[in-house]
Amino acid sequence: MSQTTANAPATMQAVVCHGPEDYRHESRPRPSAGPGEVVLKIGACGICASDVKCRGGAAMFWGNDSQPSWVQAPVVAGHEFFGEVVELGEGAGRRAGLAVGDRAIAEQIVPCGECRYCDSGHYWMCEVHNIFGFQREVADGGMAEYMRVPANARLHRIPEALSRADAAFIEPLACGIHAVNRGDIQLDDTVVIAGAGPIGLAMVQVARLKTPKRLIVIDMLDERLRLAERFGADVTLNPGRDDVGARVRELTDGYGCDVYIEATGSPTGVRQGLDIIRKLGRFVEFSVFGKETSVDWSIIGDRKELDVRGAHLSPRTFPVAIDLLARKRVTTDGIVTHELPLAEFEEGFRMATAAESIKVLLIP
Incomplete structure (x- = not known):
């Protein structure tokens, strides 16, 4: 038997992606929970840079001559959501440790559980790779009043003490934690974070908790750099005004930074990183790009022998994000x-x- 709150409405309002530049505010049937599933009453849903790029028609979402479309439209958009449990399908409460009335969040990927990556524990690289807000076949996203969470999603309970803003920021923060972890920051490292957007600013706070020797943040907007300083950046640089390469080398005895985390989403951020990172440095690529990026690959191999690491989604970092927010770290x-x-x-x-x-939330 499913468990649900009383007087649930039959319809709901949602933002539906029909195609590039074609997002609509519509009335849709309210979802219900099948076995193992959960229905959330959405508290808030953030707008991610990937949502903006998808809406703008970026090829990585909609395909081109060499790849098919990844988006399955029409689909309710949004993956930075949280909500209150209003319905539990049969067995869902035992699986997720949730009860009706709890606040909860689901990780953005819905792993298939059957591919070689899921089977080996690397669920965030699932070959099927269904993500809320992009593929309707598994489940719609969180830009809606209600949302169905399928049985194979990864759910986490949210403490009541967390504010709405904090709860809505769990997903971006979890992604930032994973990227920082990929940098393997050591106590004597000079770390550069390029891009002080929402996730970049999360990375600044998390990187500061790793206590590197020096933390440098780069962005084109001084307002965001001032915020980065408040969050623990030792040095902030604006490429529109500062000679970033000269300044980083000055701070590192001419060598360059030990760790470079690219979070700008701009090709210039990649080229900048290859220039200012030292030989044998660790380059972490986090961004989602709206267009292709070209670099001189001889820098990576022959000239610097860099350790280039991707950072995708947020494997096993949702509980960490919730804990850091709850402890106000x-x-x-x-x-x-x-x-x-x-x-x-x-x-x-x-x-x-x-x-x-910086971060914009939509409130149903």
């Missing part, structure tokens, strides 16, 4: 800048790319 103060009603999603997407905002 990481804050969303200054990062979550705007909250808008779901119906105003058009303005939300505009603000998500504006200089005056």
